[in-house]
Structure formats: structure tokens, C-alpha cells
Amino acid sequence: MQSNLKFNWPTVLFLSICPFLGLVGTAVYVYFYGVFFIEPLLLILFWFISGMGITMGYHRLFSHKSFKTNIFIEWILMICGSVALQNTILKWCSDHRKHHNFPEMEKDPYSIKKGFWHAHIGWILEKTPEVNNRITGVKDLEKKSAVVFQNKYYFHIALVVGFLIPLLIGFYYGRPLGALLWGVFLRITLVHHATFFVNSLCHYVGTRTYDVYSTARDSWIVSLFTFGEGYHNYHHKFPADFRNGVRWFAFDPSKWLISILSLFKLTKDLKRTNEYFVMKSKCDAIYNTVKSSFGNTSSTSKQNFIDSFELINKLFIKWKDIDPTFCKKYSKDELDYIKKYKREINMLFKDLKNFKSKILKNQKIQSNTI
Ligand SMILES: [Zn+2]
Ligand SMILES: [Zn+2]
Numbered sequence: 001m002q003s004n005l006k007f008n009w010p011t012v013l014f015l016s017i018c019p020f021l022g023l024v025g026t027a028v029y030v031y032f033y034g035v036f037f038i039e040p041l042l043l044i045l046f047w048f049i050s051g052m053g054i055t056m057g058y059h060r061l062f063s064h065k066s067f068k069t070n071i072f073i074e075w076i077l078m079i080c081g082s083v084a085l086q087n088t089i090l091k092w093c094s095d096h097r098k099h100h101n102f103p104e105m106e107k108d109p110y111s112i113k114k115g116f117w118h119a120h121i122g123w124i125l126e127k128t129p130e131v132n133n134r135i136t137g138v139k140d141l142e143k144k145s146a147v148v149f150q151n152k153y154y155f156h157i158a159l160v161v162g163f164l165i166p167l168l169i170g171f172y173y174g175r176p177l178g179a180l181l182w183g184v185f186l187r188i189t190l191v192h193h194a195t196f197f198v199n200s201l202c203h204y205v206g207t208r209t210y211d212v213y214s215t216a217r218d219s220w221i222v223s224l225f226t227f228g229e230g231y232h233n234y235h236h237k238f239p240a241d242f243r244n245g246v247r248w249f250a251f252d253p254s255k256w257l258i259s260i261l262s263l264f265k266l267t268k269d270l271k272r273t274n275e276y277f278v279m280k281s282k283c284d285a286i287y288n289t290v291k292s293s294f295g296n297t298s299s300t301s302k303q304n305f306i307d308s309f310e311l312i313n314k315l316f317i318k319w320k321d322i323d324p325t326f327c328k329k330y331s332k333d334e335l336d337y338i339k340k341y342k343r344e345i346n347m348l349f350k351d352l353k354n355f356k357s358k359i360l361k362n363q364k365i366q367s368n369t370i
Helices: 009-033 038-064 071-083 088-102 115-124 145-173 176-199 220-224 234-235 253-263 275-291 299-322 331-367
Strands: none
Touching: 009 115, 009 176, 038 071, 038 088, 038 145, 038 176, 038 253, 071 088, 071 145, 088 145, 115 176, 145 176, 275 299, 275 331, 299 331
């Protein structure tokens, strides 16, 4: 009897029935009635709408304020996010800000320290103590008209846009059940678990390119089905940045859409971390990884590594001397110097990476022979 109190049973029921209908229901339907081309399109369209509502809206705009936009776009993003059925903006952002402000602590709603399952979905299914469940730290959002409206009509919006519209489309082409299975249940399942994987998988597997002390990791695979949210180590290091995939080729549709909209003045004040900090954090991450693995490394390899790291740091100091505030307008000479430093840092960074591989490989060989 006592254990029943641990779970939110309506949520457990919904989060079990929805994937069952989405996966098994759709498979059975396809087996008996085949696929009509509109159905996968419905899935893709509504997945895109709800996924972008979460990543660009709930996450990068409302939680982190990584760019500004007008009320119209705020409303669109609010409607799209509601369709994902991941709770209201206020609750989502409150939880997410706690995740960033108190990582892996008791207040972190989806702390990976409590295990993969808890970080993935357990925290939603389990009853959270009242004190941790409170909506806090979102006063800045409470006056936004889109947020106020959503707070009153969250389920109505989700029902009309996320359920009735696909159903009506289904009636229009004569297969309402097919439209519901593809466009609602399968789509919700995918968008739910994609977001859940950012909290679980991205704190579990992948690389710690920018901060080796964070449990968050970069995974380009997860970014493929989360509209770019897989670069989670970068995101935890620089949460205010409107990009998660910072390199130009990194798959991050949310970053691209925010950038494209800025060309039409629909988004503005896009927050970008200065390249100095991005490059420095990458070098520091390598140093911190290797430093704890020096062990029996030969003194020459160790010295070569330290020498390269010191040379890089000297270049960073020169770069910072040009622009201590990181927001000035550069003269042509200053720009040339910064370009030169970047080039030299990149060359030394390659050496640093090679030393790292050699030292870590050597460590592995030694530990295997012990
Ligand atoms: Zn995280
Ligand atoms: Zn975040």
C-alpha cells in the first residue's frame, strides 16, 4: 500500500499507454491497413513543431533567455511547446533552471546521480516531495502574455493543436485512426523520449570536451533526434549560449532557425560565448583529463605536454590583453593579432591532443600489464 504512494499514477498510465499505442498500435495498424503517405508526414511535421517548441522555445528562449524575440514568436513557440505535452513553460523552466543551478544535488529534479532511469523518466513518474516540486526561480516569465495564457489553457491548447488537428486531417483523407496513431501517439512518444534522453543519455555517454568535471556529455547522435540538444557538455558549460552545437557543422537545427530568424529581425541579441572561452575550456579540459592520468608517464612526455599547455596559456594571456572585457570593437591590427593567436593555439591544441592520446594509451597499457 505504501509503495503505491510513490508514483503519480495518472502520469504513469499516460506515459505507458501513449508509447504502447504509438509503437504497438501503429505497427498493428500498418500491418493490417498499410501506410498512407500523409501519415509519416504528419509524424514528421508534428514532431518538428513540438520538438522545436521545446528546444527553441521552452529551453533556449524561456529557460535560458539565450536570445530575444517578439510576442508573436513567443506565442508560436508556446503553442508548439504545449503540443509536446511536457508540462507548462513555468514548470518546465523551473525544473530546468534547478537542473543547471544545482547539478547532481538534491534540488536537481533529474540528477544523474540517482541513476539513468531516474534521470530519464523516473523523476516524472515518481511523486516528488512538495518542497522540490514547487515552481521557483521563474518570476521573469510570469508576466509574459504567452506564459499567462498557457498557464490557464495548457490542456486546451495541447488538445486542440496536438490532438484535434491531426484527427481532423485524418478524417479529411479518410483514416482518422491512422492519423491519431502516427501524428499523436507515436509523435508524442518520440518527442518525449528524445527530451528524456538529453537528461539521461547525455549525462551518461559521450565526450566531455569543455568541462571534465561535469556529468554532462556531448553526443552528436542524440543531437540528431533532439534538434541539436545532444551537445550537452557545451550547454552545461555555457548555458546562456543560443547554440548547443557550437561548431558550424554541428547538427543543431534550433541554432540554425534562431540564426535565420535573426536575418529577418524576428530574433535578436543572440548570445554567443566568446571564442576565447570556448577554446580555453577545450584546452583546460584536455589538461584536466591528462593531469589525473600522469601516473607513471615518462618525464619527457609529461614535460612535452606541460610545455605545450604553458605555451597555449601564454597565447591566451596575450589574447586577453587585447580585449580584457571581450566586448570591444577591434582595430585591424588587433584583429590580425587575434587571428594569429587563434592559429597558433589551434596548432598547439593538436599537439596537446596527440600528447593526451599517447599518455592515456600508455596508461592503459600499464594498467593492463599490472
Ligand atoms: Zn543536463
Ligand atoms: Zn539548459
